[in-house]
Amino acid sequence: xxxxxxxxxxxxxxxxxxxxxxxxQTSGFYGLSWYxxxxxxxxxxxxxxxxxxxxxxxxxxxxxxxxxxxxYLLLQELQMKDSASxxxxxxxxxxxxxxxxxxxxxxxx
Amino acid sequence: GAVVSQHPSxxxxxxxxxxxxxxxxxxxxxxxxxxxxxxxxxxxxxxATSNEGSKATYEQGVEKDKFLINHASLTxxxxxxxxxxxxxxxxxxxxxxxxxxxxGPHNEQFFGPGTRLTVL
Numbered sequence: 001x002x003x004x005x006x007x008x009x010x011x012x013x014x015x016x017x018x019x020x021x022x023x024x025q026t027s028g029f030y031g032l033s034w035y036x037x038x039x040x041x042x043x044x045x046x047x048x049x050x051x052x053x054x055x056x057x058x059x060x061x062x063x064x065x066x067x068x069x070x071x072y073l074l075l076q077e078l079q080m081k082d083s084a085s086x087x088x089x090x091x092x093x094x095x096x097x098x099x100x101x102x103x104x105x106x107x108x109x
Numbered sequence: 110g111a112v113v114s115q116h117p118s119x120x121x122x123x124x125x126x127x128x129x130x131x132x133x134x135x136x137x138x139x140x141x142x143x144x145x146x147x148x149x150x151x152x153x154x155x156x157a158t159s160n161e162g163s164k165a166t167y168e169q170g171v172e173k174d175k176f177l178i179n180h181a182s183l184t185x186x187x188x189x190x191x192x193x194x195x196x197x198x199x200x201x202x203x204x205x206x207x208x209x210x211x212x213g214p215h216n217e218q219f220f221g222p223g224t225r226l227t228v229l
Contacts, residue, residue, distance in 0.1 A: 033217075042202060042220040043153065087152060095141065095206055097218060099153045 004100030132203030
């Protein structure tokens, strides 16, 4: 099977940069995605890494290292609205997603 | 982006009754949809893959006779929780990938807004 571990909670101040790590165990996958979920809401797509390296999308960047079974999401210029849960997810066969344990990000003034 | 809707957004039912949740892709056709369950403060757990015109495939540990899935058209999948019990109370979310975006740089799935089920 697949498993993905994330820190349960991260706290940062508005305007700062925060990194959310994701370590995984899998026998094979196509890529690593990141999703944001506000309380009671639907997950929304943030970023995807099909290859090793850094992908940048506005204030969000994501990194993947297959050799280290590791990825991270980097959020820059933090805003209060970024307070949410963040999930990494592996894409397997049939486009199925296996989600990580999730990280609750709290942005403080 | 592609839009996925769910209905109802919340439902309260008595123990032993059945509840049907609908998932619709509004502006694209989805041959495959996915159903997830999320308990409070936990991650999303894939329950099953819904395939248009064929039987759903269930993840290990998910009772197919309890969670009935029907994918009768390219825009609609339904999940029926049969004989619901309080332990089935959860947030049920569906998702779909837009095949029109397949092969692009992303591998994005679009999620419905979720259905909060409370079984009394």
